Amino acid sequence: MGVYEELGLRTVINASGTLTRLGGSRMAPEVLAAMADAAASFVPIDDLQARAGEIIAEVTGAEAGYVVTGAAAGLSLGVAACVAGMDVAAMDGLPDTTGLKNEVVVQRGHRNAYDHAIRAVGVRMIEVGYLGYPGAGGTHPWQIATAIGERTAAIACPILDTPGTVPLPEVCQIAHEHGIPVIVDAAAELPPRANLRRFIAEGADLVVFSGGKSIGGPQASGILAGRADLIASVALQHQDMDVRPQTWSWRPLLDSGHLAGVPHQGFGRSMKVGREEIVGLLTALRRFAAGSDEEDLERWQRRLEPIEQALDGIPGIRVSRQVAATKPVPSLRIAVDGECAGRRAYDLVNRLLNGEPAIAVDQSHAEHGVLSINPQGLTPDEAATVARRLREELRG
Numbered sequence: 001m002g003v004y005e006e007l008g009l010r011t012v013i014n015a016s017g018t019l020t021r022l023g024g025s026r027m028a029p030e031v032l033a034a035m036a037d038a039a040a041s042f043v044p045i046d047d048l049q050a051r052a053g054e055i056i057a058e059v060t061g062a063e064a065g066y067v068v069t070g071a072a073a074g075l076s077l078g079v080a081a082c083v084a085g086m087d088v089a090a091m092d093g094l095p096d097t098t099g100l101k102n103e104v105v106v107q108r109g110h111r112n113a114y115d116h117a118i119r120a121v122g123v124r125m126i127e128v129g130y131l132g133y134p135g136a137g138g139t140h141p142w143q144i145a146t147a148i149g150e151r152t153a154a155i156a157c158p159i160l161d162t163p164g165t166v167p168l169p170e171v172c173q174i175a176h177e178h179g180i181p182v183i184v185d186a187a188a189e190l191p192p193r194a195n196l197r198r199f200i201a202e203g204a205d206l207v208v209f210s211g212g213k214s215i216g217g218p219q220a221s222g223i224l225a226g227r228a229d230l231i232a233s234v235a236l237q238h239q240d241m242d243v244r245p246q247t248w249s250w251r252p253l254l255d256s257g258h259l260a261g262v263p264h265q266g267f268g269r270s271m272k273v274g275r276e277e278i279v280g281l282l283t284a285l286r287r288f289a290a291g292s293d294e295e296d297l298e299r300w301q302r303r304l305e306p307i308e309q310a311l312d313g314i315p316g317i318r319v320s321r322q323v324a325a326t327k328p329v330p331s332l333r334i335a336v337d338g339e340c341a342g343r344r345a346y347d348l349v350n351r352l353l354n355g356e357p358a359i360a361v362d363q364s365h366a367e368h369g370v371l372s373i374n375p376q377g378l379t380p381d382e383a384a385t386v387a388r389r390l391r392e393e394l395r396g
């Protein structure tokens with residue numbers, strides 16, 4: 001009996017991609033073995049993070065890197081670094097930002113629910129641009145430049161394809177002319193693997209990726225990559241600080257006057273990362289980086305075949321394959337025809353979830369009568385089960 005059955009829970013077949021609310025992704029046996037190995041011995045966490053940083057820097061092209069508990073934690077810690085820098089008193093005060101740089105500029109078309117992680121640092125979001133023409137979130141470069149002032153800690157630039165927003169390279173140029181860092185939320189922007197380096201190459205000072213989505217690392221892991229000085233501030237605000245100045249591993253910074261004293265347990269302490277997550281993430285990242293977008297795409301396309309075949313000839317639906325221009329992950333789009341298509345699509349989502357076995361399909365376009373099958377979390381056996389259940393439900 002599996003652990004979930006033992007707890008009296010039903011497992012779910014995940015046909016909806018790398019959703020956090022279902023657990024994200026499956027970890028490869030190699031990743032699980034590395035985590036078990038990591039748990040068996042003790043290691044200085046600052047040394048482990050420093051080594052992780054070198055590996056992340058190599059993979060991303062950034063100066064430095066850090067393992068965090070997820071992309072959202074990476075946003076919080078990254079912004080905390082932009083606000084406090086190496087100022088121990090400022091670190092001590094967070095999230096109280098009185099007297100500190102406490103504004104983060106963002107394009108209106110880039111606002112999203114994850115910026116809660118930024119606001120958690122005690123900063124205010126300064127919005128620029130429009131919700132509307134030009135594009136759906138039109139922003140002029142001069143609006144960004146004008147919003148930058150003495151209180152600006154950073155510019156937040158999530159990777160959202162809102163038409164009309166100023167693209168990252170141009171945002172970075174404006175920011176750097178004013179000496180302001182840019183922090184990029186690229187949580188779900190993998191694959192393509194080229195994105196591991198792309199945003200750093202385009203000028204980002206900090207970039208976050210989820211470890212538990214397509215990278216296939218532990219669900220509570222993520223990557224923060226970027227400038228070495230900002231990553232140092234992150235480490236100081238995140239690691240256990242129950243240390244003595246006489247023996248602290250970072251004490252050269254005290255001797256050289258770079259730090260006024262040992263920081264206390266910091267803003268990031270509630271986002272503690274275990275050595276198992278750090279090692280698991282590194283193992284998954286190396287595997288992911290060594291893989292191929294084309295091979296993944298082919299494998300995922302094959303996984304969709306039995307599902308597409310099972311739906312062939314069923315009246316009242318239209319089935320098609322989709323691959324987004326920016327993301328090489330295929331999906332099978334199932335459009336329900338006729339009146340009340342949205343309500344029927346939502347009904348179908350619930351019937352599949354409440355059926356035997358439980359199946360979660362992508363419902364992001366259900367209000368338009370569209371369900372999608374994302375193959376990333378499906379084994380061949382599970383794909384066959386999804387095919388059978390969809391056929392049963394759709395044939396009525």
Ligand SMILES: *Cc1c(COP(=O)(O)O)cnc(C)c1O
Pocket residue numbers: 020069070071072073114158185186187188209210211212221222
């Ligand atoms: C998933 C996601 C996050 C949160 O990432 P975690 O690794 O789960 O913390 C943040 N931003 C975007 C755009 C995401 O898709």
